[in-house]
Amino acid sequence: MTTSQHSPDGNQHEDAIEPSQWERFGVDTTTPHSARVYDYWLGGKTNFPPDRAMAEAIEAAVPSIKQMAKANRAFQGRAVRHLAREHGIRQFLDLGTGIPTSPNTHEIAESVSPGTRVVYVDNDPIVLAHARALMVSTPATRTTYIHADLRKPEELLSDPALTATLDLTRPVGLLMIAVLMLIADEDDPWGRVAALRDALPAGSCIALTTPTQDFDPEAVGKVTEAARAGGMTLVPRTYDDVLRFFDGWDLIEPGVSPVLAWRPDGEPPADPRAAYYWGGVAIKR
Numbered sequence: 001m002t003t004s005q006h007s008p009d010g011n012q013h014e015d016a017i018e019p020s021q022w023e024r025f026g027v028d029t030t031t032p033h034s035a036r037v038y039d040y041w042l043g044g045k046t047n048f049p050p051d052r053a054m055a056e057a058i059e060a061a062v063p064s065i066k067q068m069a070k071a072n073r074a075f076q077g078r079a080v081r082h083l084a085r086e087h088g089i090r091q092f093l094d095l096g097t098g099i100p101t102s103p104n105t106h107e108i109a110e111s112v113s114p115g116t117r118v119v120y121v122d123n124d125p126i127v128l129a130h131a132r133a134l135m136v137s138t139p140a141t142r143t144t145y146i147h148a149d150l151r152k153p154e155e156l157l158s159d160p161a162l163t164a165t166l167d168l169t170r171p172v173g174l175l176m177i178a179v180l181m182l183i184a185d186e187d188d189p190w191g192r193v194a195a196l197r198d199a200l201p202a203g204s205c206i207a208l209t210t211p212t213q214d215f216d217p218e219a220v221g222k223v224t225e226a227a228r229a230g231g232m233t234l235v236p237r238t239y240d241d242v243l244r245f246f247d248g249w250d251l252i253e254p255g256v257s258p259v260l261a262w263r264p265d266g267e268p269p270a271d272p273r274a275a276y277y278w279g280g281v282a283i284k285r
Contacts, residue, residue, distance in 0.1 A: 026125040032230050034182055035098040035124045041069040046099045046130060054230045061222035064274070071275035072209050073101070075259040076177045077108050079207035079281050082252075082263060084112035087205055087283065089173040091166045092118045095150045096179025100130050105175065110141045119162050120145040150179065151187060153195040171203035178277070180210050180245065181235050190244050197249065202284050205252075208245060209259055209279040211236045220276055242278045249282035256280040 032054035036047040040055040043066075047055070059065050083089040090113060094105045097120040109116040120131055120143065131145040144165045148156045156162070166172060174196060183189040197206065213220040213236040220236050227234035242256050254262060259279040261272035 176208040
């Protein structure tokens with residue numbers, strides 16, 4: 001027998017399915033996971049009580065966190081459209097894709113140019129289950145999902161599903177949206193990103209975002225502590241830290257900027273630092 005819980009917006013949560021059923025797929029429902037916490041903030045239903053407890057603890061420190069998550073997601077849409085339209089990118093590698101939330105990368109890209117190829121990557125089994133069910137592309141657009149870890153770039157890049165979908169001799173759009181925060185400094189995220197950069201040909205682009213303490217150190221410090229107390233790694237980074245991820249590539253205007261200020265649709269935001277994320281896009285010449 002299953003039980004049913006609903007989100008504040010009336011959506012049924014995934015714990016309407018017995019946790020033991022998810023556990024058969026390798027899903028740990030007893031500890032929070034970043035993808036499911038983010039899903040909760042975006043109004044999704046693929047989250048469990050520990051995820052919601054973590055999300056609400058962070059929201060207590062930063063009441064506008066849901067709006068920030070949506071601003072971060074909107075940056076992704078603008079970046080993908082820009083890369084497809086202005087730089088002719090027809091292949092995307094989306095690392096840390098999270099639980100599918102429409103519009104997905106392939107939906108955004110194919111609205112500009114049908115025929116795009118997209119590989120989604122995450123390391124949460126529940127993302128795999130949903131990606132296979134929900135990430136349906138058009139006949140002209142090819143997508144696939146692989147279960148991998150960006151901390152192992154060589155293994156990721158040699159995955160047969162990736163190499164069957166993407167041609168790594170042609171430009172690739174590498175997306176790392178709110179995922180590098182999950183890698184501690186001692187695990188050398190800059191070295192992992194450099195390995196990915198080095199494997200991509202000229203004309204390739206990187207788009208990334210990461211939370212920062214630069215805009216409100218006290219509030220972000222509380223968020224970091226809440227995440228640590230829940231057993232989750234969350235590392236905010238400074239402007240200079242973020243610049244290092246683009247080392248050797250040419251930043252596209254306006255460079256590393258608050259996500260709200262990166263090529264906004266319509267009028268510029270009244271307070272570009274209202275979302276505590278740095279974002280940027282760069283190209284390999």
